[in-house]
Amino acid sequence: MENHEHNNDRRLHHHDHHHHHSHLETGTVNGRNLVLTMLLNLLITVVEIVGGLLAGSLSLVSDALHNLSDAAAVAISLAALRFSRRGATLEKTFGFQRLEILAALFNSAVLIAISLLLFKESATRLLHPQAINSSLMVGVGVVGLLANTLAVFLLRRDAGRSLNVRSSYLHLFSDALSSVAVAAGGMAIYFWHITWIDPLLTILIGLYVLKESYEIVSDTVQILMEGTPKGVKLEEIYKSVKSLPGIRDLHHVHVWQLGERQINFEGHIDLDKDISISESEKLRREVEATLRDKFGIQHVMLQMEYEGCPGTGLVRDTRSQLI
Template sequence: MPHDHSAHEQSGHGRPEHGSSGRGHHHHGGERGLGMAVAINLALTVAQVVGGIVSGSVALIADAVHNLSDAVALIIAFAARRIARRPADGAMSFGYARAEVVAALINYTVLVVISLWLASEAAMRLIDPPEVAGGIVMALAGLALVIDLATALLTWRLARESTNIRAAFLHNLADAGSSVAVLLGGLLIWLYGLRWADPAITLLISGWILWHALSEIVPVIRILMLGAPPEAEAEAVRRAIEAEAGVEGVHHLHVWQMDEHRASVEAHLVLADGADGGEAVRRVKARIAEAFGIHHATFETETRASGCAGTGCRIGQV
């Protein structure tokens, strides 16, 4: 009852080194942009907090807190990215790539807490709107909009390959939308004296952050809970395997995401009488790789006559 180990060599127990194949300059340049984005967001946070206090704008302070969370998220993402590139070892045989997933969970959880806090602050101010200096609000919101768009550009390259950086990239686009909202609030206060516009817009910002964080945290939790990739649910994988010639059944089937980029599958294959186990495993692996993009696979073969090799399992069980 052979085990298939070739998938382990193919996957290398980890992602390719980021600096390989002439891509080192690309990644170092992207990470320098990440550092610049952190510095810019920290400077903007200080300016917005001071401006919010001077002008009395809770919306401006809300935007500042969101910018601070973006800077912290970028720092966490950068640290996790460095950890994730460490090669597999005896303690972490799958490698350290899940460090980025853990960091993403931290970032999104913090965003949820921040959004709820902002909503409570805005609700209290909506009951008794304070005086707000609309001109200062508009000036700093305009500056924030420019910086948010610049930060998004700085993180765009790395966003295509990392869930952490992608989240930061999307957050900055959300910040740009928030800055537009704050600009509108400042304009309404300046033109018409609508003091309730500032806390009302803060509620909209809070709702936007909450919606964004909750929608992005779901796939992160799915990975940490060893869920199958959405495109490779266990039943779909089962059907693909059982369609292969020489395979009569599948049990002890497990499909899970190891990290953002890699999935794994293991199963017991019940072979037809006379089927070649090695050839059947090779065909099944090729089908799974082609249909679902899964290259990390371990299969154990058996027949109905031999029974299941696993302790306490039986033919036909999941």
């Protein structure tokens, strides 16, 4: 906590920093499960690439590529989680929490790129069908399904605790669906000789992956752009804080997420009258309690003022500072 008195006795700056995780955090991620998942996906990748080339199946090769990206995604997730737990330094005063968000963005972007490439190859296969060894396709698809299903169960619990792990989980879940489709497609080719179902399945799986990946990209970009977190209504915060006795106004507000679990809040509190530091301390604690209890915001930085910033709004327009 820091208290700053300016030469102007009417103005008081008061900053308070609380380093706590928000109510969104429910536990730590199991690193051993991430390692096991990575090894499983490397094994599936080798099996499906060999099987896909021998069977002539595009959906098997696409599943193998997804599994390879899964292994990379999990490796990145594991590294990001390890680094994000490091403490703050003089060079990185916020620590490494943003690495989880960067990893989630990278993983999802890779999935989108792979899906687009497979769409192109699928279109070529639809126009020029190729012979497929359906028996081998089914066998490898079943092996991939079993391994992917195990990997999904390993990460299912942690997917609700970390956006970073959730991106890896979606990789795995999409591959489990892909393995089901591959096995079913192989059976359809075996019984009815409809080879076009192989590229069609690849397109359908890719569309699902695009949808899920886009949602993660959207969430991570919002955090990296330091946008207002989902569910946080600035108008409601303004009304709640301004309704407290002794507070005239709330302005210069910034609300953002450092990682996915910590919501940060900073703002200026304009007081009704010129009061002592000890009296302003009581008001500051009331504001903090309101932000914590009503809005789940734990990391709060407040600047207490008396007629310090006339003519300002709830959110400060900083465009003029960039000119």
